Amino acid sequence: DQQVKQNSPSLSVQEGRISILNCDYTNSMFDYFLWYKKYPAEGPTFLISISSIKDKNEDGRFTVFLNKSAKHLSLHIVPSQPGDSAVYFCAASRILYNNDMRFGAGTRLTVKP
Amino acid sequence: DAGVIQSPRHEVTEMGQEVTLRCKPISGHNSLFWYRQTMMRGLELLIYFNNNVPIDDSGMPEDRFSAKMPNASFSTLKIQPSEPRDSAVYFCASSLTSTVGTEAFFGQGTRLTVV
Numbered sequence: 001d002q003q004v005k006q007n008s009p010s011l012s013v014q015e016g017r018i019s020i021l022n023c024d025y026t027n028s029m030f031d032y033f034l035w036y037k038k039y040p041a042e043g044p045t046f047l048i049s050i051s052s053i054k055d056k057n058e059d060g061r062f063t064v065f066l067n068k069s070a071k072h073l074s075l076h077i078v079p080s081q082p083g084d085s086a087v088y089f090c091a092a093s094r095i096l097y098n099n100d101m102r103f104g105a106g107t108r109l110t111v112k113p
Numbered sequence: 114d115a116g117v118i119q120s121p122r123h124e125v126t127e128m129g130q131e132v133t134l135r136c137k138p139i140s141g142h143n144s145l146f147w148y149r150q151t152m153m154r155g156l157e158l159l160i161y162f163n164n165n166v167p168i169d170d171s172g173m174p175e176d177r178f179s180a181k182m183p184n185a186s187f188s189t190l191k192i193q194p195s196e197p198r199d200s201a202v203y204f205c206a207s208s209l210t211s212t213v214g215t216e217a218f219f220g221q222g223t224r225l226t227v228v
Binding site: 002006031032034036041042043044045046049051089091093095097098099100101102103104105106 | 117144146148152153154155156157158161163168169204206208210211212213214215216217218219220221222
């Protein structure tokens with residue numbers, strides 16, 4: 001049972017524009033959310049996170065938004081750069097359960113020059 | 114720190130053979146996770162350990178899969194006997210338990226091919 005869902009397998013945007021990646025989750029017990037970035041032949045690397053007590057967290061060009069009532073989070077990348085092209089995974093975890101992260105299927109972002 | 118180290122990077126084996134994947138977590142981390150990456154399901158959590166104790170193995174697909182963590186610096190994921198549908202990339206990750214949420218650090222993965 002997929003507790004974390006990324007319904008868009010791919011996204012293509014023009015360099016300089018905004019990239020918006022979406023993620024939905026089903027378990028209301030999740031209280032910490034993360035985005036990971038993955039290049040081919042490498043392991044996922046942490047990008048940005050947000051606690052359930054917040055609705056927004058920003059780090060440079062990356063912003064994560066959390067809508068708890070809708071069980072939805074999104075990652076905004078502004079402006080998008082060709083080096084951002086990668087697979088992005090959304091993850092959700094429960095702090096009291098040792099942060100056991102459950103991941104979505106991933107969205108492949110392509111930023112065109 | 115060298116990060117999470119997985120071995121081997123690539124493994125090709127014949128159906129029916131035993132396969133053992135290895136992981137060395139980051140020193141000081143007390144949680145260790147095994148994930149399997151597939152196109153359809155993304156990163157599936159197979160099992161995770163806290164302080165070397167298995168906490169949740171509900172993601173282990175079948176009894177053919179087993180995992181151990183004999184000490185804080187080493188873990189194995191074993192498949193016996195292996196089947197072609199086990200072909201995937203297997204990732205190990207580690208983290209330091211936190212009361213405010215924390216990220217896990219991933220190894221580079223083991224690409225397993227069962228022919």
